Amino acid sequence: MLGATGTIGRATVRALLARGHEVVCFVRPRSDAITIPGATVRTGDVSDPVSVARDGFRGEHFDAVVSCMASRTGVPRDAQAIDHQAHVNVLEAARSAGVTQFVLLSAICVQKPLLAFQQAKLAFEAQLTASGLTYSVVRPTAFFKSLSGQVARVQQGRPYLVFGDGRLTACKPISDADLGAYLGGCLDDEARWNRVLPIGGPGPAITPLDQAEHLFALLGRKPNIRRVPVGLLDAIIGGLDVAKRIVPRLADKAELARIGRYYATESMLVLDPATGRYDADATPSTGSDTLFDYYARLVRGEAMAERGDHAVF
Known part of the structure; x- marks a missing residue:
């Protein structure tokens, strides 16, 4: 199991254990002790093929690999190192360990790959599907944590920010627990084998405006929504692209701005290649x-938002 310390990874480990699987988690070394209840934890470096084989697989036989691992920022350097090369390292070691099945958490946004991390994910997807292993490539829609960054600001009396009219995008958000259960089920459900699997949560697709209106209703307040022009992001990106020629380290900030613009303007739904439109149905x-x-639990203080690295706000 890769990526076991993230919120989705932890949920997936719980789902795998509930199904009776013996789970070994390969994680980065940290100064504090790492424990994952019910699972065996091994530490090492996924960017080092020797460490993957020596510290992760340890010459033992494994039936399957499940990966929820992803780059933290999505900038080109991190994307190439983690979304692509680290997975290649694991795939090669997995073959030697007798692995016959690989479940990969990818992302639905790779349907329209305009960003470095999307290209890196697609490159590994291609290698996995051509590997001869039984595979499941799971492409989820938006995560709860990535859509909850404005709950605290609204509770503080500040406006909810939307791009355009708030209806530019839509998604079917999925919880960590539901996604973890789906990933775990890929090991046993033959209908999910050797397939690319887009998946969302229950109910109809919702827009940022829907999110804002529901949040204000939960708080018993009149909606206070501020519309932000997409052109603002374009101006920021343009300025950073110019500035990075003088200060190269600003290249990463420019890429992060492009990631923000992508999520602000592209729906996290299945893309119809014939029409170029996103299809909720x-x-x-x-x-x-x-x-x-989930918003209701946040408002009541029963949950704490763990924001994703690619959240726009």
Whole structure:
């Protein structure tokens, strides 16, 4: 199991254990002790093929690899190192360990690959699907944590920010628990084998405006929504692209701005290649947790938002 210390990774480990699997988690070394209840934890460096084989697989036989591993920032250097090369390292070691099945958490946004991390994910997807292993490539829609960054600001009395009219994009958000259960099920459900699997959470697709209106309703307040022009992001990106010629380290900030613009303007739904439009009806759903139920738990203080690295706000 890779990526076991992230929120989705932890949920996936719980789902695998609940299904009776023996789980070994390969994680980065840290100064504090790492424990994952019910699982064996091994530490090493996924960027080093020797460490993957020596510290991860240890010459033992494994039936399957499940990966929830992803680059933290999505900038080109990190994307190439983690989203692509680290997975290649694991795939090669997995073959030697007798692995016959590989479940990969990818992302639905690779359907329209305009960014470095999307290209890196697609490159590994291609290698995995050509590897001869039984594979499941899972492409989820938006995560609850990535859509919850404005709950605290609204509770503080500040406006909810949307791009354009708030209806530029839509998604079917999926919870960590529901996604973890789906990933775990890929090991046993033959209908999910050797397939690329887009997946969203339950219910209809929702827009940023829907999210804002529901949040204000939960708080019993009149909606206070501020519309931000997409052109603002374009101006920021343009300025950083110019500035990075003088200060190269600004290249990463420019890429992060492009990632923000992508999520602000592209829906996280199945893309119809014939029409170039996103199709909510064609986006499969799973689970029972809804984003609005999660918002209610946040408002009541029963949950804490763990924001994703690619959250726009």
